[in-house]
Amino acid sequence: xxVEQVRRVxxxxxxxxxxxxxxxxxxxxxxxxxxTRAHRDLxxxxxxxxxxxxxxxxxxPRLGYAVETDWRPTRVELxxxxxxxxxxxxxxxxxxxxxxxxxxxxxxxxxxxxALTTGTIAGREVRCLSVRQQLLFHEGYELRDVDHHDLALLxxxxxxxxxxxxxxxxxxxxxxxxxxxxxxxxxxxxxxxxAVADPYRWLEDxxxxxxxxxxxxxxxxxxxxxxTWPGQEWFRARLAGLLACGAVTxxxxxxxxxxxxxxxxxxxxxxxxxxxxDGQERVLVDPVALDPAGTTTLDHWVxxxxxxxxxxxxxxxxxxxxxxxxxxxxxxxxxDGPIDRSRFTSLxxxxxxxAFWFTRQxxxxxxxxxxxxxxxxxxxxxxxxxxxxDVMVFGDGGAMIDRYEVSLSPDGRWLQxxxxxxxxxxxxxxLADLTADAPGAATFEPVQKGVDASTRLAFARPDGPLSDRxxxxxxxxxxxGRLCVTxxxxxxxxNWRTLVPEDPDAVLHDYAILDGPELERPxxxxxxxxxxxxxxxxxxxxxxERVGEVPLPGLGTVGDRFDHRISSRSGSGHEIWFxxxxxxxxxxxxxxxxTTGRTTLWAAAPGEIELPPVRVRQVGYPSKDGTEVRMFxxxxxTDPGPRPTVLYGYGGFDIALTPSFDPFVLAWxxxxxxxxxxxxxxxxxxxxxxxxxxxxxxxxxxxxxxHAAADFLVAEGLTTADRLGIYGGSNGGLLVGAALxxxxxxxxxVVCSAPLLDMVRYExxxxxxxxxxxxxxxxxxxxxxxxxxxxxxxxxxxxxxxxDYPATLFTVFDGDTxxxxxxxxxxxxxxxxxxxxxxxxxxxxxxxxxxxxxxxxRQIGVAVDRLAFLAGxxxxxxxxxxxxxx
Numbered sequence: 111x112x113v114e115q116v117r118r119v120x121x122x123x124x125x126x127x128x129x130x131x132x133x134x135x136x137x138x139x140x141x142x143x144x145x146t147r148a149h150r151d152l153x154x155x156x157x158x159x160x161x162x163x164x165x166x167x168x169x170x171p172r173l174g175y176a177v178e179t180d181w182r183p184t185r186v187e188l189x190x191x192x193x194x195x196x197x198x199x200x201x202x203x204x205x206x207x208x209x210x211x212x213x214x215x216x217x218x219x220x221x222x223x224x225a226l227t228t229g230t231i232a233g234r235e236v237r238c239l240s241v242r243q244q245l246l247f248h249e250g251y252e253l254r255d256v257d258h259h260d261l262a263l264l265x266x267x268x269x270x271x272x273x274x275x276x277x278x279x280x281x282x283x284x285x286x287x288x289x290x291x292x293x294x295x296x297x298x299x300x301x302x303x304x305a306v307a308d309p310y311r312w313l314e315d316x317x318x319x320x321x322x323x324x325x326x327x328x329x330x331x332x333x334x335x336x337x338t339w340p341g342q343e344w345f346r347a348r349l350a351g352l353l354a355c356g357a358v359t360x361x362x363x364x365x366x367x368x369x370x371x372x373x374x375x376x377x378x379x380x381x382x383x384x385x386x387x388d389g390q391e392r393v394l395v396d397p398v399a400l401d402p403a404g405t406t407t408l409d410h411w412v413x414x415x416x417x418x419x420x421x422x423x424x425x426x427x428x429x430x431x432x433x434x435x436x437x438x439x440x441x442x443x444x445x446d447g448p449i450d451r452s453r454f455t456s457l458x459x460x461x462x463x464x465a466f467w468f469t470r471q472x473x474x475x476x477x478x479x480x481x482x483x484x485x486x487x488x489x490x491x492x493x494x495x496x497x498x499x500d501v502m503v504f505g506d507g508g509a510m511i512d513r514y515e516v517s518l519s520p521d522g523r524w525l526q527x528x529x530x531x532x533x534x535x536x537x538x539x540x541l542a543d544l545t546a547d548a549p550g551a552a553t554f555e556p557v558q559k560g561v562d563a564s565t566r567l568a569f570a571r572p573d574g575p576l577s578d579r580x581x582x583x584x585x586x587x588x589x590x591g592r593l594c595v596t597x598x599x600x601x602x603x604x605n606w607r608t609l610v611p612e613d614p615d616a617v618l619h620d621y622a623i624l625d626g627p628e629l630e631r632p633x634x635x636x637x638x639x640x641x642x643x644x645x646x647x648x649x650x651x652x653x654x655e656r657v658g659e660v661p662l663p664g665l666g667t668v669g670d671r672f673d674h675r676i677s678s679r680s681g682s683g684h685e686i687w688f689x690x691x692x693x694x695x696x697x698x699x700x701x702x703x704x705t706t707g708r709t710t711l712w713a714a715a716p717g718e719i720e721l722p723p724v725r726v727r728q729v730g731y732p733s734k735d736g737t738e739v740r741m742f743x744x745x746x747x748t749d750p751g752p753r754p755t756v757l758y759g760y761g762g763f764d765i766a767l768t769p770s771f772d773p774f775v776l777a778w779x780x781x782x783x784x785x786x787x788x789x790x791x792x793x794x795x796x797x798x799x800x801x802x803x804x805x806x807x808x809x810x811x812x813x814x815x816x817h818a819a820a821d822f823l824v825a826e827g828l829t830t831a832d833r834l835g836i837y838g839g840s841n842g843g844l845l846v847g848a849a850l851x852x853x854x855x856x857x858x859x860v861v862c863s864a865p866l867l868d869m870v871r872y873e874x875x876x877x878x879x880x881x882x883x884x885x886x887x888x889x890x891x892x893x894x895x896x897x898x899x900x901x902x903x904x905x906x907x908x909x910x911x912x913x914d915y916p917a918t919l920f921t922v923f924d925g926d927t928x929x930x931x932x933x934x935x936x937x938x939x940x941x942x943x944x945x946x947x948x949x950x951x952x953x954x955x956x957x958x959x960x961x962x963x964x965x966x967x968r969q970i971g972v973a974v975d976r977l978a979f980l981a982g983x984x985x986x987x988x989x990x991x992x993x994x995x996x
Contacts, residue, residue: 287335287950289942290327293320302891304898306870313935314875316924321935328938328953335952339978345777349970349977352773355696356716360669360687363679364417367439369394370699371408375717378404378965382411382422384439394437395422404965405958410455413439414463415680419493421459421466423452428925428960430454434468436493449497456515460549461522465492467503467549469514483877483927484510488527490550501550504540505529511880519569520680524598525552526567532880535764535798537564541601557601561586564798569598571681574625575632576651582606583618590797591618593636593654609634609654616640617766617797620675623651624704626682633704635660635686637668637676641728641740642768642795644668646676646688648704660702661709666692667768687712692769693744694724694776722780723747726769731822733791734814737803740795741819742769742787743828744779753784754984755829757820761790761812762841763884764801774973781981784828788819790845805884807896813848820849820856832858835980839863839921840929840961847902847937850916859949859983860918861976864926864961867933869901870894875930903933906940914947917983921972922953925960949983 294309312318316325336342354375361368366387373380379397386392393399397406409432411422418439423432434455435447451471459466470489474482488504491497504527505514511532518525523544530537538559542552558565563586570579582594586603590613594606610618616638625632632651637644644667646660662668669675669688676688684704691697696715702708725747733739745753756778760767767787775785789795792804792812804812820836823829836857838846843865850860870888872878886893898904907913920938922931934953941951954975959968 286948287331289951290324290331292324292939292943294943301870301888301898302894304894306898306904308868308871310936310939313939314871314930314932316932324939325935325953325955328955331950332952332954335950336975336978339975339982341781341981342974342978345781345974345977345981346970348777348780349773349973352719352776353966353970354717355719355771357697358689358699358713358716359697360675360677360689360699362413362677364413364415365680367413367417369411369413369417369420370713372713372716373966378967379407379963382408382420384417392442394420394439394442395424397424400424401426404967407963409963410457412457412459412466414459414466415461416463419445419459419463421457421468423455425453427958428923428962428964429927430960430962431927446493449491458516458518458525460518463493465490465549467491467516467518467525469516470497470500480874481510484879486513488514488516503550503552504554511882513880521569521572524567524569525549525554527554528566532883533763534883535564535801536562539565539567541567558586558603561603563587567601570623574623574682576625581609581621581623583621585798588612589799590614590616593618593621593634610636610649611654613638613640616645617794620669622676622678622686624678624684624686625651626684628684628705633657635676635702635704637688639667639766639768639795642742642766642789644690644768646702658707660686661707663690663700663709664692664695665769666690666695667770691771693726693742693771694721696771722776724776724779729822731818733811733818735811737791737811737815739791739815739818740789741822742767742789743784743823744775744786745784746779746782750827752827752830752833753782754833754981755784755786755823755835756980756984757786757788757816757823757834757836758842759788759790759812759816759819759836759838759845760840760842761788761792761804761815761845763792764794764798766794768795774977777973777977778980781977783981783984786819786823786828788816790815790819792841806886806893809885809896810900812845813852813900816845816849817853817856820853831856833984835859835861835984837861837863837976837980839865841866843867843929843934844869844902848900848905850918851902851905851907852900854913854915857916859980860916861921861980862918862934862937863921863972863976864923864929864931865902865920865933865937866929867901867937868903869897870904872897872933875932876926877928878930903937903940906937906944909944909946911944912946913944914949915941915945915951917949917979918951919976919979920953921976922955923959923961924955924957928961931955952979 292310293312295311297309297311298305298307300306313321313324315321356375356377357371357373357380359371361370367384369382369384371380371382377398381393381397382395383391383393395408395411397408398404400406405428406424406426409423409425409430411420413420420437420439421434422437423434425432430453431450432452432455433448433450434452435444437443438445449470452468453471455469457466457468467488467490469486471482472485472487477485486505487502487508489500490503491500505512508529509531512529513532515528516526525542525544527540528537529540539557540554541557542554544552547553557567563584565582565584565586568581568583570577570581578597580596580598580601582596583591584594584606585591588611592608592612593610595609596605596607612618618636618638620637622635623632624635634649634651634654636647636649638647639645643665644662646662646668647656648658648660649656668690676686678686686702687699688702689697689699696719698711698715699713700709701712723746725745727743728740729743730738730740767789778785790804790812791800792809794801802808804815816836820834823834824831834857836846836849837860840863843862844867846860846862847865847867850857866872866878869885872885873882873887886896888894888897918941920934922934924931938951938953945951954972956972
């Protein structure tokens with residue numbers, strides 16, 4: 111092609127969404143190759159007819175965009191006047207420097223190691239194809255002064271940046287991504303004497319035409335960027351393979367009938383099953399049978415005391431706005447429901463199964479519009495009756511954010527209600543004696559009220575050997591938890607006798623009582639986590655003395671990550687069931703028999719998969735204030751040197767990050783990366799004191815712990831700053847949002863999912879008001895100061911400061927009723943405006959899903975984008991870079 115044709119090529123490529131490329135000249139398939147991709151280079155070239163055309167390509171301002179070839183030789187037909195086309199050739203280098211160029215006919219053109227030249231760009235040594243050496247392979251072509259062209263041309267090009275294996279990190283002076291226009295309002299409010307700017311307030315409204323247009327433009331920007339991300343199909347295959355393990359949960363027993371969920375390989379959602387008296391399994395609730403589109407989820411379920419009825423809640427579209435139903439277990443017939451406003455309901459059956467107490471929100475017509483997501487109450491519902499006739503039994507006149515949990519003693523006498531403000535860790539405990547009042551007219555007396563502690567009562571079964579006991583699990587005067595005993599006549603805290611004292615190094619989560627006649631003595635099993643690792647110890651039920659431990663399969667998590675539940679039969683018994691998982695083991699269910707002291711596998715993960723090698727280390731590091739913080743570090747156990755690394759954290763709401771099987775993590779490790787999980791303050795890894803050290807006025811500790819984790823990974827030679835990415839979701843999205851705005855220089859890439867980012871206005875949207883007990887409220891002057899100090903949206907630096915923010919991918923979901931996607935929209939717009947660098951700020955806005963559960967295919971979809979984005983930004987040496995890899 112001549113110069114004019116090359117100009118048309120540039121225009122055509124630009125119009126096709128091509129975003130980055132390298133040029134070649136007449137007879138020279140790579141006039142200037144891209145710098146090395148570490149061990150396996152992959153360059154692109156564009157053929158041109160003569161030196162003038164080649165130089166036109168090299169000097170064109172659109173250089174710095176990325177190319178769209180799927181790493182295969184591609185001919186781009188121009189369709190311009192006079193026809194014309196462009197060939198895009200991949201070039202690979204092996205570790206010895208030998209290069210191979212893929213031709214359109216399926217052949218290869220080989221370059222020896224002498225074709226490589228080295229140089230320095232932006233302080234980093236890189237390799238490229240030498241122009242002089244290439245010319246030796248092509249007859250009849252001369253280029254004047256080629257010696258100085260080698261690196262000079264490469265410096266002027268730098269189309270992909272200089273990080274090894276990085277597909278699109280751009281350097282200063284290159285072309286910025288074409289960010290959608292976003293109006294900046296001159297909106298400044300005075301809040302408690304502080305001027306607070308909010309230029310993107312209009313992005314809070316999804317129906318605003320400007321927001322609609324802006325979101326559509328962001329979709330286009332994301333689609334173009336996605337074309338440059340490496341290994342998407344490789345990651346998709348690996349994730350699908352790992353998720354084929356399926357899932358199974360520990361059984362909930364009603365007599366001899368177990369209820370449990372299981373997802374087999376190929377299923378989009380887990381199904382709820384039971385086992386009939388004849389030993390046959392039977393499906394009770396299959397979300398896909400209810401909704402073939404896969405957007406319906408099973409949110410909650412509770413069998414009746416005899417197991418003849420099942421209450422279950424489902425919701426659609428990720429909204430988590432559950433409808434409650436009642437099913438006849440033997441027939442599968444639905445005999446009640448739907449009962450709406452049953453989100454996250456707590457439910458307790460009456461002994462005869464004819465009614466239940468449950469939590470439900472007030473009729474929205476009875477509360478202000480902006481409070482309809484709140485105002486929960488406890489109701490008594492008769493099975494089969496119109497829910498409009500339900501009787502409110504607790505919560506009348508309660509605060510907007512009060513929430514309740516309801517339970518009934520084994521003998522049906524004592525109705526217990528725990529109340530808490532929002533997501534607070536402390537609770538009040540109320541008790542009603544149903545021998546004195548009817549179920550719908552119970553009189554409640556406080557057992558614990560206004561105490562800075564979390565407490566739960568459990569009554570011994572009436573026919574047991576210690577039938578007068580009431581067990582009290584509490585963190586009052588014991589931040590890591592203790593188990594006490596008392597009687598129904600002496601429920602005051604002053605009468606509690608400690609049965610299992612607080613362990614100074616382990617957190618108490620759950621317990622089970624085994625007092626069947628098969629045992630020599632009644633036993634107590636206690637579940638704890640010690641430095642985030644689960645354990646079950648065996649104690650004498652009478653004295654609390656430790657007498658042994660339950661053998662576990664490994665160092666992992668016992669039960670669910672949130673409540674660590676172990677399951678036993680109702681009534682007397684000698685056995686328990688519990689789920690177990692670790693970083694390399696899919697969740698499976700084990701059975702422990704106290705008569706033999708043996709633990710055996712009860713239900714394996716349904717699917718057989720090939721597990722990749724993974725090495726797990728737990729390390730400690732000092733935070734900014736000297737506090738010791740622990741962190742899990744995972745890799746494949748081969749190269750101890752620096753690797754592309756993802757740092758993950760949460761740090762909030764008294765939630766611990768314990769070992770679990772995560773295909774996302776394993777896919778990254780299999781690709782050659784390293785993955786770190788930091789047990790930050792704000793979680794429950796070290797008890798309630800650890801939680802409180804990372805909430806309210808101490809929230810900055812969480813961010814400091816995270817920054818210190820990043821510094822540790824770099825200082826220990828596990829990664830480098832330009833190969834370190836961070837990832838977090840929900841409260842963890844706030845974490846990484848704070849990280850990237852406080853220290854943008856520490857991180858190369860960020861994945862920020864379903865995040866809270868405008869902490870000045872967060873409590874106005876979604877379920878934000880529930881979280882004021884964790885973060886604070888902007889309505890309070892002092893608490894506003896805490897929030898405004900770290901609010902990521904308000905910490906974005908002015909555009910004229912020259913701040914180069916990390917490459918960032920926001921992932922949000924339009925069905926998210928917990929954290930409104932507006933947070934990500936506002937920070938994305940602010941960063942796109944402010945960043946001085948060329949690293950992209952992208953928004954992935956997904957429909958039909960929400961904050962929590964989703965179909966497996968939707969899990970894979972978002973995980974592929976997160977992984978491929980990180981791989982591209984962090985220079986991940988992934989297997990798909992090898993010739994012949996899938």
